[in-house]
Amino acid sequence: MLPTGIIPLARSVESDSLAALKNEITIAGGGLAGLSLGIALQSHGVAVTLHEASAYPRHRVCGEFISGVSDETLETLGIEDCLADATQLQNASWNDHVGRLTEMQAPGRGISRWKLDERLQRRFVSLGGTLVTNSRIAPASGVIWAAGRPRQPSPWLGLKCHASNLELTHDLEMFTSSGGYIGLAKIEDDMVNICGLFKTRPARGAKGSALLLTMLRESSLHALADRLEKADMDESSFCGVAGFQLGKQEGSAFCIGDAASMIPPFTGNGMSMAFESAECALQPALDYASGRKSWLEASTTSTASQASRFKRRLLSAMILHRLLMNPAALRITSVLARRRCLPFQTLFHLVR
Numbered sequence: 440m441l442p443t444g445i446i447p448l449a450r451s452v453e454s455d456s457l458a459a460l461k462n463e464i465t466i467a468g469g470g471l472a473g474l475s476l477g478i479a480l481q482s483h484g485v486a487v488t489l490h491e492a493s494a495y496p497r498h499r500v501c502g503e504f505i506s507g508v509s510d511e512t513l514e515t516l517g518i519e520d521c522l523a524d525a526t527q528l529q530n531a532s533w534n535d536h537v538g539r540l541t542e543m544q545a546p547g548r549g550i551s552r553w554k555l556d557e558r559l560q561r562r563f564v565s566l567g568g569t570l571v572t573n574s575r576i577a578p579a580s581g582v583i584w585a586a587g588r589p590r591q592p593s594p595w596l597g598l599k600c601h602a603s604n605l606e607l608t609h610d611l612e613m614f615t616s617s618g619g620y621i622g623l624a625k626i627e628d629d630m631v632n633i634c635g636l637f638k639t640r641p642a643r644g645a646k647g648s649a650l651l652l653t654m655l656r657e658s659s660l661h662a663l664a665d666r667l668e669k670a671d672m673d674e675s676s677f678c679g680v681a682g683f684q685l686g687k688q689e690g691s692a693f694c695i696g697d698a699a700s701m702i703p704p705f706t707g708n709g710m711s712m713a714f715e716s717a718e719c720a721l722q723p724a725l726d727y728a729s730g731r732k733s734w735l736e737a738s739t740t741s742t743a744s745q746a747s748r749f750k751r752r753l754l755s756a757m758i759l760h761r762l763l764m765n766p767a768a769l770r771i772t773s774v775l776a777r778r779r780c781l782p783f784q785t786l787f788h789l790v791r
């Protein structure tokens with residue numbers, strides 16, 4: 440079922456066609472949120488100019504495990520085919536430095552951001568959207584802010600690298616430690632994406648996958664580091680990010696994706712939220728484009744729609760994230776998990 444007010448693409452282009460279009464739309468940020476909203480708006484006949492600070496294709500710090508987004512959301516945005524050949528992921532394991540804590544069902548899709556973002560930008564351009572790469576713009580009225588996590592002081596360091604020649608026991612392997620958590624997910628071409636969020640500062644001098652391995656060893660995940668040392672790491676895919684806070688962001692008025700709120704990465708739900716927030720913004724943006732709503736009304740409606748959709752999962756994820764990063768809580772969690780006293784499957788659904 441479509442969210443209230445959203446008109447299916449085929450019908451709207453025919454019957455609505457936004458004949459009375461008054462406003463063009465500018466989007467800042469060509470990640471998943473900005474591109475998917477841009478594609479949906481262009482498909483509805485709205486002229487969109489999208490500014491992206493970098494260029495395509497590019498690697499991004501991301502676990503590349505997409506979970507939680509419904510087919511209906513992808514169809515509403517008109518991007519379902521861009522994910523059609525993503526690797527279908529079914530099962531997952533949770534582990535600590537000692538060994539396996541649990542196995543669970545974790546349905547999702549694995550696809551590199553290198554491939555996905557490139558596909559989405561091509562789709563946007565093929566629909567007539569104006570894409571301006573290497574263009575960093577400032578927030579302003581009339582600009583939908585999809586510029587990702589705002590820069591701010593934080594203890595977090597995100598690292599990612601692709602590897603081949605790496606056998607996984609499950610489609611997704613998660614490892615927790617009080618120094619951070621890391622996920623290994625199958626993506627395309629028998630590659631594995633390795634992505635972690637760490638609390639400690641990087642060791643001076645270490646670069647690329649060596650830095651990733653250093654962070655794993657500092658987090659007491661030695662067995663995993665030994666395993667990764669034997670794999671073929673693709674150094675060209677290595678990237679890192681620091682200087683961001685998790686949870687609700689204080690951003691521009693009309694914002695979507697990480698710019699609005701960043702769910703802790705262990706959930707594997709951030710990309711889904713990027714798509715879902717684009718869906719929440721679609722009807723308000725159409726109303727603004729047609730002159731039915733002012734900019735303030737459109738941004739207020741979009742913000743309220745995202746707040747009600749994401750409130751529960753964000754709160755649950757922030758609480759679980761604190762527990763995961765607290766050494767005492769993590770020890771208790773490990774004991775309970777080994778005694779099969781933790782409802783991992785229920786928690787998985789709670790954060791999506």
Ligand SMILES: Cc1cc2nc3c(=O)[nH]c(=O)nc-3n(C[C@H](O)[C@H](O)[C@H](O)COP(=O)(O)OP(=O)(O)OC[C@H]3O[C@@H](n4cnc5c(N)ncnc54)[C@H](O)[C@@H]3O)c2cc1C
Nearest residue numbers: 468470471472492502576586587597696697704707709710
């Ligand atoms: C360590 C880590 C692991 C993660 N793992 C997963 C996972 O496994 N599954 C999952 O679903 N999510 C995961 N996420 C979260 C996911 O990556 C994000 O939620 C998602 O990328 C958000 O998409 P977005 O479009 O909002 O932002 P982004 O993808 O960050 O895109 C924002 C874009 O805006 C551009 N930009 C920035 N400033 C400007 C400006 N002023 N003007 C123009 N352009 C600008 C940037 O260059 C960028 O391309 C992870 C995040 C981290 C940090």
